[in-house]
Amino acid sequence: MRFFEYESRAVLAREKIPVADGGLARTPDEAADIAASVGGPVVLKSQVLTGGRMKAGGVKFADTPEEAREAAEAILALEINGHMPRGVLVGAKAPIAQEYYAGVIYDGIRKLPTFVFSDMGGIDIEEVAEQHPDHIGRGHFSTVLPHMDFRAKDVIASVGITGSDLNRLTPILSKLAALFVKYDMTLAEINPLAKLEDGTFMAVDAHMDMENEARPRQKELLEELGVADEETREAREPTEFEIEGERIDAVDHRGVAGNVTEFDGNLGLVIGAGGGSLTLFDAVQKHGGKPANYCEIGGNPSVSKACNLTKLVLSKPGVDKIAVMMSIVSNTRVDIVARGVIKACVELGYDPAEKIAIFRIPGAWEDEGFKILSKYGVEYCDRSVSMHEAARRAVEKVAA
Amino acid sequence: MSNMLIDESTTFIVQGITGREAVNLTRECLDYGSKIVGGVTPGRRGREVHGVPVYDSVAQLVEAEGSVPDGSVVTVPPTFTRDAVFEAIEAGIKLIVIVTERIPRYDVAQMVELAQLRGARIIGPNCLGIIRPGVAKMGGIGGPAKDAAKAYKPGIVGVMSRSGGMTTEISSTLSAAGLGVSTAVSIGGDAIIGSTYAELMPLFEADEQTQAIVIYTEPGGRMEAELAKWVTENDSRLPIVAFMAGRFMDAMPGMSFGHAGTIVEGKADTAAEKIARLSEAGITVAEEIAEIPALVQAKLGKEVAA
Numbered sequence: 001m002r003f004f005e006y007e008s009r010a011v012l013a014r015e016k017i018p019v020a021d022g023g024l025a026r027t028p029d030e031a032a033d034i035a036a037s038v039g040g041p042v043v044l045k046s047q048v049l050t051g052g053r054m055k056a057g058g059v060k061f062a063d064t065p066e067e068a069r070e071a072a073e074a075i076l077a078l079e080i081n082g083h084m085p086r087g088v089l090v091g092a093k094a095p096i097a098q099e100y101y102a103g104v105i106y107d108g109i110r111k112l113p114t115f116v117f118s119d120m121g122g123i124d125i126e127e128v129a130e131q132h133p134d135h136i137g138r139g140h141f142s143t144v145l146p147h148m149d150f151r152a153k154d155v156i157a158s159v160g161i162t163g164s165d166l167n168r169l170t171p172i173l174s175k176l177a178a179l180f181v182k183y184d185m186t187l188a189e190i191n192p193l194a195k196l197e198d199g200t201f202m203a204v205d206a207h208m209d210m211e212n213e214a215r216p217r218q219k220e221l222l223e224e225l226g227v228a229d230e231e232t233r234e235a236r237e238p239t240e241f242e243i244e245g246e247r248i249d250a251v252d253h254r255g256v257a258g259n260v261t262e263f264d265g266n267l268g269l270v271i272g273a274g275g276g277s278l279t280l281f282d283a284v285q286k287h288g289g290k291p292a293n294y295c296e297i298g299g300n301p302s303v304s305k306a307c308n309l310t311k312l313v314l315s316k317p318g319v320d321k322i323a324v325m326m327s328i329v330s331n332t333r334v335d336i337v338a339r340g341v342i343k344a345c346v347e348l349g350y351d352p353a354e355k356i357a358i359f360r361i362p363g364a365w366e367d368e369g370f371k372i373l374s375k376y377g378v379e380y381c382d383r384s385v386s387m388h389e390a391a392r393r394a395v396e397k398v399a400a
Numbered sequence: 401m402s403n404m405l406i407d408e409s410t411t412f413i414v415q416g417i418t419g420r421e422a423v424n425l426t427r428e429c430l431d432y433g434s435k436i437v438g439g440v441t442p443g444r445r446g447r448e449v450h451g452v453p454v455y456d457s458v459a460q461l462v463e464a465e466g467s468v469p470d471g472s473v474v475t476v477p478p479t480f481t482r483d484a485v486f487e488a489i490e491a492g493i494k495l496i497v498i499v500t501e502r503i504p505r506y507d508v509a510q511m512v513e514l515a516q517l518r519g520a521r522i523i524g525p526n527c528l529g530i531i532r533p534g535v536a537k538m539g540g541i542g543g544p545a546k547d548a549a550k551a552y553k554p555g556i557v558g559v560m561s562r563s564g565g566m567t568t569e570i571s572s573t574l575s576a577a578g579l580g581v582s583t584a585v586s587i588g589g590d591a592i593i594g595s596t597y598a599e600l601m602p603l604f605e606a607d608e609q610t611q612a613i614v615i616y617t618e619p620g621g622r623m624e625a626e627l628a629k630w631v632t633e634n635d636s637r638l639p640i641v642a643f644m645a646g647r648f649m650d651a652m653p654g655m656s657f658g659h660a661g662t663i664v665e666g667k668a669d670t671a672a673e674k675i676a677r678l679s680e681a682g683i684t685v686a687e688e689i690a691e692i693p694a695l696v697q698a699k700l701g702k703e704v705a706a
Contacts, residue, residue, distance in 0.1 A: 195563035235654030275563020330543020
């Protein structure tokens with residue numbers, strides 16, 4: 001789950017990492033007030049969960065509260081990559097001597113959290129890594145041993161920093177690592193981390209991601225930041241179709257109908273589980289099919305959950321037929337899914353044999369399932385028909 | 401214990417044994433011939449699950465049994481998983497299969513780091529476990545014994561998969577084609593897992609029954625690049641065929657599908673990039689599951705000829 005910049009700054013401040021004066025404004029008047037209290041020149045930044053805001057015109061400078069009001073008005077009305085801003089961050093424009101980068105991420109291969117530090121801040125760290133690898137320091141730290149500052153110090157010193165800069169930067173990077181752990185972040189970065197003309201350091205921009213799995217145990221921080229439970233903070237806002245999918249999953253604890261995602265095709269998909277859905281969605285596209293949706297059913301869903309999900313997919317405008325497909329199941333019951341999808345067709349007044357292009361779920365209780373399907377004349381197949389072949393047959397029927 | 405993770409003499413326990421899924425898993429493993437020597441659920445000492453004695457703690461179980469079991473299957477809620485895994489490792493257990501999903505990444509990193517410090521191995525989290533067809537299974541992999549027997553026939557191909565369900569689909573395809581499966585490992589779908597493809601390769605390498613490897617992969621992470629590097633640096637006798645699912649995700653950066661670790665955040669995470677890496681290392685990437693047996697045959701034929 002991604003945080004807005006103003007939230008990331010609040011997390012830094014909470015952990016005693018210095019950040020520039022300022023605050024979030026939701027109206028032009030608020031922006032003018034913050035600029036007046038900061039005193040002096042300010043920078044105004046659009047608060048959106050997407051990149052490229054500088055290029056899009058989402059960052060402006062102002063010397064007076066009146067200029068800040070005008071800049072905020074423009075920024076608040078500006079949509080960036082399909083996102084409207086949550087507000088505008090108004091911050092003191094500090095006189096910067098040099099920009100640094102400080103970050104903490106996971107290394108999935110070493111399976112440890114990793115510091116990333118550079119004396120070339122303010123630009124994309126990937127770019128620095130490619131073009132100036134000698135300006136990047138990295139180092140893992142233990143998740144079992146107590147947290148120690150020397151790990152951060154070693155990383156900073158490795159790019160050639162010494163003197164009072166080293167001693168001032170070490171606690172900042174070390175605290176960033178500590179908060180990364182404390183708040184279950186998967187990314188915590190300060191970029192740029194500015195050295196001011198007086199020799200002190202200050203976070204100018206920050207970016208953090210919290211792991212979704214950890215949200216329940218981070219309730220205190222999330223409440224303090226005002227992040228509501230229903231805010232998914234996905235890469236794109238959920239559609240009505242997707243919200244309804246989540247509701248269907250939530251109202252019945254039996255089994256899973258997860259990750260319901262809308263696409264604009266004509267073949268509805270009732271597919272599962274994690275790996276099976278990825279494989280089947282690819283298979284439909286490979287054979288020229290246009291999926292109307294993605295989903296992941298599994299964990300032995302009830303008849304009603306399978307039925308409600310199928311109804312949702314069938315009711316989506318433009319959906320011609322559905323394909324009900326999974327990899328071999330051992331926990332989910334074939335007969336229960338079969339009942340659910342047939343019930344959905346019948347209750348919506350459709351002929352299951354007509355609406356269900358193919359049913360390919362082999363495995364537990366398949367004989368019972370196949371009996372029900374043949375009674376309704378639905379085309380089904382067992383494991384001898386591959387997932388890709390089943391997808392091909394479904395695509396062919398929709399095209400016909 | 402066997403070089404290939406488990407064999408007919410492997411003893412293991414189930415932590416969280418009184419949970420609904422764990423009860424099923426215990427039944428399935430016992431029916432398949434696995435040796436489950438006990439289970440742990442705090443506060444449930446004295447009960448039995450399908451004849452398996454239940455204890456309050458691993459230490460209690462070890463004392464009662466008079467020996468440390470070879471392995472543990474951990475299936476407790478995510479909030480309690482770290483504690484359970486630490487308990488198993490500190491009791492001296494060397495092979496831990498973590499079934500639980502939705503465990504925060506920091507907890508996973510801690511469990512994996514402690515396992516490394518103590519010389520233990522973790523499979524998972526978010527996995528279905530290990531099966532040696534016809535010998536034993538450790539975890540829910542393949543489902544009830546009769547279903548597992550149908551999908552997994554003993555044979556020559558080692559299978560590793562980030563998806564539990566697809567482990568069975570691929571193994572069933574290999575079994576139907578007459579190649580069969582030596583050992584299949586559901587390695588888990590999280591961003592950090594205890595044992596990656598490259599870390600398990602030396603075990604398959606040392607296993608005489610295994611003559612080829614099939615892996616199931618997804619976008620997200622660097623595990624495939626790590627395998628490609630391993631293959632390039634080690635003169636492996638085992639030909640590898642890979643299947644990459646989730647190719648559609650390349651066009652949808654930042655969106656998560658399938659498993660917790662399945663997300664395109666950078667170029668190296670994409671299916672296209674991974675396919676290129678694997679191919680460069682001489683790993684054949686199948687377009688469809690159904691092609692896999694023929695691709696394995698072709699590679700084996702070539703290996704024999706060379």
